Amino acid sequence: MRPIPQGTSLAGPGPVTVLSGTSSDSHTWNLVFLQLLLEEAGHRVDNVGPCVPDDLLVDRVRAQEPRLLVVSSVNGHGYEDGLRMITALRAAPGTAGVTAVIGGKLGVDGALAPDRVRDLRDAGFDEVFADGDAGAFRGYLERLVLEAAS
């Protein structure tokens, strides 16, 4: 029996995927679900949990050197919090090159307008996923595996 997801699944070889909420977002179920989904796609997951301040995330990414950073936000502040978070990561030594994606309910009014999605990409996110788009996220993870193997 596999234990319940609890923080991390770090045993075993290979690079880690860091999974994180944003600084103001207290939601947890999205992170529990994404940990399971990532593990099923073969990732070892360091689940940092909810309400992660930018500097804590920068430290964690620097320490873990993850192959992927997944940021999830569903409280409506994902646009602002995500912009600040990725700007900090891209500016900090040792974390600027990390592959980073964000997804969830990113705006107070639900879906994010196209120009705001562009802002998040311009600030440094490699991909931006809409709420409920687990299919697109799984597809992205598959492509990531193929790219790593090629």
Next chain:
Amino acid sequence: MTRDDLPDTDAFGSFVAREHARGRLVVQPRMGFGDPRRMRAGLAATRAADAASVGTITLDSYTRVGDNASARRAVLAGTDLNGYPIVARPPEQTREVLAGLAGPDFPVQVRHGSAAPQEIFRSLLRAGLTATEGGPVSYCLPYGRTPLERSVANWREGAAILAAHAEDGRSAHVETFGGCMLGQLCPPGMLVALSLLEGMFFLQHGIRGISLSYAQQTSPAQDREAIRALRRLASEFLGGARWHVVLYTYMGLFPRTPGGARSLLRQAARTAVEAGAERVIVKTEAEAHRIPTIGENVRALEIAARAAEETRPAAGGDPDSDVYLEARALLSAVLEHSDDIGTGLLRAFSRGHLDIPYCLHPDNAGRVRSRIGDDGHLRWADTGSLPLPPVAHRSGAVTSADLISTLSYMERRHDSGAAPVPERNG
């Protein structure tokens, strides 16, 4: 079961007791806007609803985590916030939001979600408000990174700030959030125990106006057992307090269709009346999609009020129900650790004697699991180190698909228009 021999200074509790005596279920929205004019409009609309309504000011996420600098920046820049920034705005402005609306016939509660509530409590008192909610466990473990020990210390200070205010004649009212814990998949015995323990914590720190929360779960029959268990335990352990029970409409993944959302909301109102809860916090048809509008909130208040009017209290139920016995065992384990509730909570969590399924917080043991039974009852799949009997047949590994299926159990039932699972008596 309110205590009428206590001085009638807790405006929130007095209003609820009065409406309950008139046979009316009190209904309340979750509502918070960054813009003061919109916040005032929301309170005015809540007050004007055709229901025994109380008002809510829900705070924004920045204020909740103590990032008042970001809240102030958003106020100055005119950026949309997901709630009202009560600390970042001057008390005079909050008083203007409330002027002519808040009073004995329309109490207003501040909802926040903070593990460090001291500044929030000072701000709400300065604005003339006295009702709020939360708890040292329920606003720490599910949501953030604050160590539990720090949260307990913060909440001791917070409760003292509120209790000290009682000296000028208007005492505070605090609602426990312990009956919610991650919103879903926490078995009712644990929810009842934590709600009561947070109520006892408040009472030990001088708060005498208390409401005990319980969040609607997956079975109406089990929810009635839980509310009755909470009432029985409160009458046993909260002597000296004036208390009532508040039921939260389902806090998990919500039905996506308007019909499904209304169905679940009506079920909450019926369960509350049947089992004797005095107040319900509603959810709207927009719940699954976005922050609701003022109009959607008012409609939800009125839907809940109409459903309550069509329901009669249901006497009976087994006083020694499974939920009661389980909650009592958990409560006793905490009291064995210490008579001081805050200390007892810390020791119990550190040993896994209290443990919340699927909670990622480092101070949660994480040895327990839960599942939904064929009868719709929420049960333990693994009791870990809890002072409860071990589970005979453990289930296998949880996949992401299993998790979504379990999390969306109520969404599916109510969106598909399925009749509730056949109920046991009780």
